[in-house]
Structures are given as C-alpha cells and as structure tokens.
Amino acid sequence: MPVPRHCLSSGYHGPVNVLIQIDELVKDYAERRAVDGLSVDVAGGEILGLVGPNGAGKTTTLRCLAGIVPPTSGRIRIAGHDLSEEPVQARRKLAFVPDEPHLFDHLTVADHLELFARLYNVAESALLAEQLLRDNELWDRRHAFPGELSRGMKQKLLLSCALLHSPKVLILDEPLTGLDPSAMRRTKRTISATAAAGAAVVVSSHMLHLVEEICGRILIINNGRRTVAGTLDEIRAAVPDLSGNAGLEEIFLRATGLDDEP
Amino acid sequence: MTRALLFLLVRSVRGRIVQALRRLREPRYLIGSLIGLGWVAFWLSSVFGRSMVGFDLPGDVQFGLPSETLELISGPLGRALQLGIALLLATGLTLWWLVPLGRNALQFSESELHLLLPAPVSRRCLIQYGVLRSQPGVLFGVAIVTFFTRPRGFMATVATFAAVWIFMSLWDLHSKGRGLWLARLAEMPLGAAWRQRLLLWASLLAMWVLVVAGLNAVLADVLATGTATVTLSKDGLDTLVHMASLHADNAWAGPLGWALTPFLVLIAPIFAGIGSSTPVQLLVAWAIPSLLLLAHNEWIVRAQVRFEEAALEHARRRSRETDPAARLWRRSQRRRQWRPFPLTSRGTPELAIAWKNVMLVQRLPFKTLFAAGIALIVLLIAPVLSGLLPARWVHVLQVGGAALMLMPPLFSPRTLRNDLRSDLLKFEMIRPWPLSGARMFLAQVAAPFLLIAMRVGFGALLLVGVDTALELGLIDLAADAGLAESWGLSGVGGKVELAAWLGVSPLLLTPLVVLALLPLSLAVALLSIGLENLAALTFPGWVPLGMNRRQAASQLGHNLLVFMALSIALLFGLAPGALIISATLVTQLWIWEIPLNAWELPLLGIAGALPILAEVVAIAGVGGSLWDRLDPSEELLAGSI
Numbered sequence: 001m002p003v004p005r006h007c008l009s010s011g012y013h014g015p016v017n018v019l020i021q022i023d024e025l026v027k028d029y030a031e032r033r034a035v036d037g038l039s040v041d042v043a044g045g046e047i048l049g050l051v052g053p054n055g056a057g058k059t060t061t062l063r064c065l066a067g068i069v070p071p072t073s074g075r076i077r078i079a080g081h082d083l084s085e086e087p088v089q090a091r092r093k094l095a096f097v098p099d100e101p102h103l104f105d106h107l108t109v110a111d112h113l114e115l116f117a118r119l120y121n122v123a124e125s126a127l128l129a130e131q132l133l134r135d136n137e138l139w140d141r142r143h144a145f146p147g148e149l150s151r152g153m154k155q156k157l158l159l160s161c162a163l164l165h166s167p168k169v170l171i172l173d174e175p176l177t178g179l180d181p182s183a184m185r186r187t188k189r190t191i192s193a194t195a196a197a198g199a200a201v202v203v204s205s206h207m208l209h210l211v212e213e214i215c216g217r218i219l220i221i222n223n224g225r226r227t228v229a230g231t232l233d234e235i236r237a238a239v240p241d242l243s244g245n246a247g248l249e250e251i252f253l254r255a256t257g258l259d260d261e262p
Numbered sequence: 263m264t265r266a267l268l269f270l271l272v273r274s275v276r277g278r279i280v281q282a283l284r285r286l287r288e289p290r291y292l293i294g295s296l297i298g299l300g301w302v303a304f305w306l307s308s309v310f311g312r313s314m315v316g317f318d319l320p321g322d323v324q325f326g327l328p329s330e331t332l333e334l335i336s337g338p339l340g341r342a343l344q345l346g347i348a349l350l351l352a353t354g355l356t357l358w359w360l361v362p363l364g365r366n367a368l369q370f371s372e373s374e375l376h377l378l379l380p381a382p383v384s385r386r387c388l389i390q391y392g393v394l395r396s397q398p399g400v401l402f403g404v405a406i407v408t409f410f411t412r413p414r415g416f417m418a419t420v421a422t423f424a425a426v427w428i429f430m431s432l433w434d435l436h437s438k439g440r441g442l443w444l445a446r447l448a449e450m451p452l453g454a455a456w457r458q459r460l461l462l463w464a465s466l467l468a469m470w471v472l473v474v475a476g477l478n479a480v481l482a483d484v485l486a487t488g489t490a491t492v493t494l495s496k497d498g499l500d501t502l503v504h505m506a507s508l509h510a511d512n513a514w515a516g517p518l519g520w521a522l523t524p525f526l527v528l529i530a531p532i533f534a535g536i537g538s539s540t541p542v543q544l545l546v547a548w549a550i551p552s553l554l555l556l557a558h559n560e561w562i563v564r565a566q567v568r569f570e571e572a573a574l575e576h577a578r579r580r581s582r583e584t585d586p587a588a589r590l591w592r593r594s595q596r597r598r599q600w601r602p603f604p605l606t607s608r609g610t611p612e613l614a615i616a617w618k619n620v621m622l623v624q625r626l627p628f629k630t631l632f633a634a635g636i637a638l639i640v641l642l643i644a645p646v647l648s649g650l651l652p653a654r655w656v657h658v659l660q661v662g663g664a665a666l667m668l669m670p671p672l673f674s675p676r677t678l679r680n681d682l683r684s685d686l687l688k689f690e691m692i693r694p695w696p697l698s699g700a701r702m703f704l705a706q707v708a709a710p711f712l713l714i715a716m717r718v719g720f721g722a723l724l725l726v727g728v729d730t731a732l733e734l735g736l737i738d739l740a741a742d743a744g745l746a747e748s749w750g751l752s753g754v755g756g757k758v759e760l761a762a763w764l765g766v767s768p769l770l771l772t773p774l775v776v777l778a779l780l781p782l783s784l785a786v787a788l789l790s791i792g793l794e795n796l797a798a799l800t801f802p803g804w805v806p807l808g809m810n811r812r813q814a815a816s817q818l819g820h821n822l823l824v825f826m827a828l829s830i831a832l833l834f835g836l837a838p839g840a841l842i843i844s845a846t847l848v849t850q851l852w853i854w855e856i857p858l859n860a861w862e863l864p865l866l867g868i869a870g871a872l873p874i875l876a877e878v879v880a881i882a883g884v885g886g887s888l889w890d891r892l893d894p895s896e897e898l899l900a901g902s903i
Binding site: 029030060063066067068069070087088089091092094095096098100102103104106107108110111114115117118119120121122123124125126143145 | 287615688695696
C-alpha cells in the first residue's frame with residue numbers, strides 16, 4: 001500500500017491506505033491556468049481541508065478530483081484506480097457533493113435515493129436510505145420535490161445520496177452553506193464519522209472554523225498553486241512570523257498575502 | 263430610451279457576438295461553423311446562378327422554392343394557401359389565449375432586473391428596453407427565414423425581409439402583451455378579472471361562429487361541385503388546383519374570408535413579397551401590419567401591470583431551465599409515488615437513468631399505460647362497430663393509426679427532451695456516476711425511445727385492430743358508401759388486388775405491412791434521438807438545453823438552424839437503409855424477376871433497419887467517447903474556478 005508523501009516527510013511509518021493521489025495536476029482554461037502543478041495525497045480516515053481565496057482553483061481541483069472536468073495534465077488516482085484510465089472503477093469509489101445543490105426537479109426525495117441505490121448497486125438500500133433520511137431529518141419530506149425544499153434540505157439530500165454507497169472517497173464543496181446551526185453540527189459529525197469509517201475526505205470551505213475543527217490536515221492554495229500544507233501546527237511552523245497559537249484565519253491571510261491590515 | 267439602456271443593449275449584442283466568436287477557438291465549433299458556412303456558400307451559389315466556390319452548377323440544380331411552386335403560391339393557389347395559414351393562425355392564437363401557459367412577458371435576466379429596477383430610469387424606458395431586447399434575436403431569425411425562402415432579386419429580398427420582420431415582431435410583441443395581460447389579470451379584483459376573461463372568450467367565440475359558418479359554406483360548396491374524378495396525372499392535378507382556386511375565391515368573398523380578415527392582413531406582406539407586386543401594392547400590404555406593430559408597442563409600453571414580478575418569475579424559470587416546479591407541487595401524495603416501472607437496487611445502472619428520464623415526462627406505470635392504450639383502441643372502434651358512428655370513420659382511425667406509427671419517430675425526438683439535453687444542465691451531478699461514456703449515452707437515449715416506441719406500438723395496434731375488424735366483416739363499409747359515391751370515388755379499393763399480388767389473404771396484408779414498418783420506424787426513432795444527443799454533446803453551446811425549448815420569436819432563427827442541421831443529418835442517416843431496401847426490390851423484381859411476397863416485407867423492414875441500427879451503435883460509440891472527454895468548463899460550468 002502506498003504511503004502518503006506527507007507521512008514520509010513527517011517521519012510516519014505506520015500502515016496507511018492512500019485513497020487519493022494527485023500528481024502535478026494542471027488545469028488550463030482558455031485564458032488562464034486554474035490549477036498549476038498541484039500534488040497531494042489523502043489517506044483513508046483523513047480529512048483534508050482545502051482553503052484559498054476566491055478564484056484560487058479550489059472548485060476546479062475538486063471537479064478534477066471528481067472526474068467532472070478532465071485535467072490538462074497530471075494524474076489522479078482514486079482508491080488505486082487512475083481516473084483517466086479506469087474512470088468507472090474510480091467513480092464507484094467516490095462521491096461528490098457540489099456547492100450548488102442541483103437536484104432533479106421532477107424526482108422526489110425518495111426517488112433520488114432509489115436512483116442512487118441502483119446506480120451504485122447498493123444492497124439493502126431501502127434500510128440504508130431510511131436511516132440516512134431519518135438522520136438528516138428528511139424522512140417526513142420523502143415525497144417532496146426539490147422545489148419544495150429549502151437550500152439546506154437540498155444540501156442534506158445531496159449528502160444522503162453521496163453517503164448511500166459508503167464511498168471510499170468523499171469530496172465536499174462548501175458543505176455547510178445554507179445549513180442551520182443544528183444541521184451544521186450534524187453534518188460535521190457525519191463527515192467525521194465517514195472519515196472514521198476509513199474514507200478519505202476532502203472538504204473545501206471558506207468557513208475556516210469548520211476546517212480548523214474537523215480537518216486533520218489543511219492545504220492552502222492560491223492562484224492554483226499549493227501555498228502551504230500540513231497539520232495546523234506544521235503550518236504554524238512553516239509560515240514565518242506567526243505566533244504559536246495563531247488561528248487558521250490568521251494563517252490563511254498571511255499565507256495567501258491577503259493580510260493587508262496594518 | 264436613455265443612452266445608458268441603449269449602451270447596455272448594444273454592448274449585450276456585442277458581448278454575445280464576441281462570446282460566439284470565442285467559442286470558435288474550440289476545434290469542434292470551428293469545424294461545425296466551417297461546414298455550415300460551406301453549405302451556405304453552396305446554397306448562395308445557386309441563388310446567384312454561379313458558384314461562389316468556383317464551379318458552375320448544372321442548370322437544373324435548385325434550392326429553395328422552385329419557380330413553379332412560387333408561381334402557384336402567388337397565382338391560383340395563393341388565396342387557398344393564405345386562407346389555410348390564416349385558419350392555422352386563428353386556431354393557434356385561440357388556443358394560446360385560452361391556455362394560460364408560457365407567460366412570455368418581458369424577458370429580463372435576473373441580473374438585469376436586480377440592477378435596472380432600482381436605477382433612476384423611467385418605467386416607459388425600461389419596458390421599451392425589454393421590448394427592444396429581443397430584436398437582435400428577431401432580426402437574426404428574420405435573416406435566416408429570408409435566406410431559406412430565397413427571394414429572387416434584391417428588391418424581393420428586401421420585401422421578404424421586411425414582411426417577415428413585421429410578422430415576427432408582431433408575434434413577439436403580441437406574446438409580450440399577452441403575458442402582461444395575464445399578469446394584470448392576476449392583480450385585478452376577481453370580478454373585474456372575470457369580466458376581462460369573459461370579454462376575451464366572447465370575442466373568440468364570435469370569431470369562431472363566423473369561421474365555422476364559413477367552413478360550412480365551403481364544405482357545402484365542395485360537396486355540391488365535387489363530382490369530378492381526380493386522377494394522379496398532370497391533368498388531374500391541374501383540375502385539383504383549379505377546383506381549389508375556385509373554392510378559395512368563393513370562401514375569400516364569404517364569411518370565412520371576413521372572419522379571417524385580421525389574419526389575412528397579417529400575412530398579406532409576406533405573400534405580396536412572394537408575388538410580383540408593385541412597390542405601391544407592397545406599401546399598401548405593409549400599411550395595416552405596420553400600424554398594428556406601432557399599436558402593439560404602445561399597448562405594451564403603456565401597460566399598467568406590475569411587470570417586475572412577472573419578469574422576475576420568468577427570469578427564475580429561465581435560469582433553472584427546467585419544468586416549472588410548481589406544476590409538480592400540485593401532485594397528490596399518491597401520484598408522487600407512481601413510478602413507470604419498479605426499480606430494484608441491484609442490476610444495470612442504465613435502467614436507473616432511463617427510469618429517471620421517463621419520469622421527467624410522465625410517472626404513470628407502464629402497465630397502466632398499456633391497459634389504457636388497449637382500452638382507448640376499443641373505445642375508438644366500438645362506436646363504429648355498434649353503428650353509433652358511420653363506417654367511414656374507420657378510415658380516420660386507419661389514418662390516425664398510421665400517423666401515430668410513422669410520425670413520432672420523426673418529430674417526437676425534437677419535443678421529448680428527457681435525455682442528455684436535460685441532463686447536461688445537471689452535469690456536476692451526473693458526471694461522477696460510475697458508467698462508461700457509451701453506456702451513459704445509450705442510457706440517456708433509452709427514455710425518449712421507450713416513450714416513442716409506446717406511441718408507435720399504439721398506432722400499430724390501432725391500425726391492425728381496425729383492419730382486422732374490417733376484414734372479419736365486423737364493420738361493413740359497403741353500407742356507408744353514400745359519400746364516396748357522391749364524390750365518384752371508389753373508396754380505398756385495391757387492397758384485395760394488392761394482397762393477391764403479394765400472395766397473402768387481405769386479412770394478413772396489414773399486419774405484415776405493420777411488421778415491416780415497425781423495425782424501420784423504431785430504428786428511425788433511435789437514429790433521430792441519437793443525433794439529437796450527439797449534437798447536444800458536441801455543441802452544448804449551440805443546442806438549446808433543458809426540457810422547455812425556448813419558443814419565443816427571438817429564438818426562431820437559432821431553433822431553425824439547429825432543426826435544419828439535424829434534419830439534414832437524419833436524411834443522410836436514413837440513406838443506407840433506403841438504399842438497401844431499394845436495391846433489394848430492384849434486384850428481386852427487375853433483375854431476377856421474382857415476384858414479391860408479403861411474407862418478405864418484415865424481412866425487408868429488418869434489412870432496412872439494420873444499417874440504421876449500425877449507425878446508432880456508431881453514434882453511441884462517438885457520443886460515449888465525447889462524454890468521456892467532454893470538458894464542459896466553458897459552456898456548462900462557466901463562472902466558477
């Protein structure tokens with residue numbers, strides 16, 4: 001089993017299961033480079049927080065990782081499967097929750113889970129689906145159409161669909177947007193529980209307190225490039241002129257050069 | 263209109279042109295444009311008589327309307343055609359006003375509404391901007407229509423362009439006016455709104471009383487003089503044209519002509535442009551529609567309705583590009599649980615996609631639909647069997663059955679859009695699904711195909727059912743030959759002779775013909791859906807996406823171009839099948855001189871369908887590979903990095 005680079009650099013030698021491997025990822029749009037040579041590994045059980053200013057390339061990175069847009073160059077492996085060479089096998093292992101909850105307007109909440117159960121061949125899906133809907137307080141709204149749900153409820157439905165096939169890799173883009181405080185807490189617990197069950201999780205968010213709270217490792221990117229990565233302590237040590245108890249917000253502003261306050 | 267709004271209008275047009283040109287940096291769009299331009303050059307070359315690409319075309323190669331047709335349209339058949347079009351317009355307009363769907367009021371984008379409504383701009387200016395906003399699209403559509411009708415000479419081109427512009431602008435303004443009127447009704451007190459509605463219904467009813475009286479007079483006229491035998495020869499066609507011209511002249515001067523006068527006035531400029539009218543005649547034809555155009559503009563600009571809410575709702579619907587969700591919300595809890603077929607959680611994932619896409623159109627279980635179809639067939643035939651309806655109605659049922667079997671494969675793929683054309687808008691959701699490209703493509707094609715196959719199957723069953731009832735003597739046509747005799751026609755005759763020539767009993771002839779047509783019909787449906795999906799995948803920036811294809815006048819040019827391109831592709835796609843069938847028939851009948859047997863027909867149908875199916879497989883391969891490599895960043899996911 002391959003060992004993540006950050007584990008080698010930090011002297012870690014225990015058994016690890018790398019589920020996401022990104023090597024020299026580059027993504028060009030017509031007039032600009034959105035992601036520029038990004039490399040990172042994420043092991044099973046780990047939550048990686050992806051942060052960066054607007055336009056830094058976070059969403060593009062996640063879309064490349066989920067196989068939504070093809071990278072210009074570089075390699076992505078999901079649970080040992082190369083995303084460009086074995087896309088179907090790789091996609092079976094992953095789930096992606098986009099920032100905008102684009103659901104199917106003509107399918108009810110229950111229909112969405114039925115659809116995902118068949119797409120991913122989930123055994124005993126009815127029980128699982130019920131459990132997920134109950135956990136996300138959607139059971140009573142199972143015959144509702146997305147147009148009748150609030151943004152937060154749609155977000156919860158997307159998360160339920162994503163978790164139905166117990167993915168090995170979970171990718172979340174701004175997962176807490178539109179959620180009420182209680183749903184936020186529940187979602188954070190769900191993300192942590194998914195990682196605890198052995199999945200590799202990547203979370204992109206501007207809510208730095210969330211990243212700080214649930215992510216074991218943080219990757220800050222700017223202009224498509226990796227600025228700094230590691231645990232909070234490792235980053236504190238890597239960024240010069242930071243106090244020992246600097247929070248992620250301060251680290252983020254310093255690392256991205258956005259700290260223009262006197 | 264203020265300078266600021268004019269600036270916005272001009273810059274928006276410029277922005278759209280720049281965006282379209284930027285798209286050409288992608289090779290597929292560039293190649294698509296070059297092919298389109300090549301075709302336009304080829305077309306233009308025939309217009310100017312000499313090829314623009316450097317070679318002379320044979321004298322008999324013609325595109326657009328042939329001169330004989332133009333002479334007929336502007337001559338003896340002109341009035342009949344104008345009456346027919348006016349009748350269609352009257353029917354369309356009546357349905358449009360009666361059914362309050364598609365409230366196409368002022369089309370502002372959401373950002374325009376949010377930025378312009380709080381701005382210090384007068385209400386009149388803002389509405390005028392909303393009206394003029396659709397003009398670039400209308401002008402593009404007018405140019406396309408003018409191009410395809412291919413007027414002869416500069417003056418004829420100008421006249422056609424102006425006439426089509428007046429007509430389409432009126433259509434655009436009228437639709438906006440209707441949208442605002444509907445919005446105004448919603449604001450009015452209930453009693454006042456009902457009075458307005460009743461006034462509208464009374465006007466429409468008065469018009470239709472006159473139309474029906476006119477149609478009745480025409481029918482009586484036709485029945486009184488229609489004793490001539492019409493044969494399929496040049497003389498026969500001349501007789502037909504002469505009769506049509508005679509009846510049209512009578513109808514024109516009678517109540518039908520009076521009732522349809524507003525619509526005849528509307529289309530007069532177009533027909534004046536086609537015919538050899540003098541400039542004065544053209545100006546006279548344009549006068550009333552031009553005044554109507556100005557009146558429509560004033561009607562809209564002076565509208566007292568709070569258009570902002572209607573426009574905002576329209577903008578929201580457009581930004582979602584899906585069926586208005588409110589339609590779904592009215593469904594009962596029981597109907598929400600209907601499924602076209604049960605979906606287990608284990609098995610091929612393609613079925614899940616087909617299941618989802620079928621539900622985009624209807625949720626009724628297939629077995630219920632099948633039972634309803636059979637019941638409907640029985641219900642349609644029973645009145646004829648029981649003598650409640652004259653036996654001649656079987657011909658209507660036969661024509662209906664044949665039309666249902668043959669038309670949906672050609673036309674339904676344009677309207678049923680429950681495939682990639684809808685799902686591409688949910689790209690972020692569907693792209694991570696664990697399916698290879700080819701399987702995803704076939705899964706997407708499956709849902710519209712299933713729905714079309716059901717329509718085709720219903721048509722086939724109706725046709726065979728009616729024919730079997732006739733052949734078994736359950737329906738006696740001879741007892742109802744009155745009308746046929748008065749016309750001097752011999753009914754549908756010839757079937758017994760045809761069955762004898764094909765070596766089967768008349769009872770088996772129709773089922774065997776249906777069995778021959780079924781594979782062809784279904785293969786054509788698959789090819790047509792496949793081409794639509796391939797086009798959506800190749801050019802997502804050009805093909806209109808979403809279930810609600812935009813029907814506004816400003817979209818006509820764009821829709822027409824897509825329709826033409828796909829129709830030409832379909833025509834080419836059908837050629838191999840047609841060639842195989844023709845080659846088989848020619849070889850058997852003329853070279854080997856072996857008589858054709860009816861039992862060969864189904865095999866011939868399959869032989870014709872096979873090359874079309876092979877093309878569908880190839881299209882699925884290409885479509886699958888495109889799906890795997892598709893980078894939708896520019897067209898579908900623009901705006902987020």
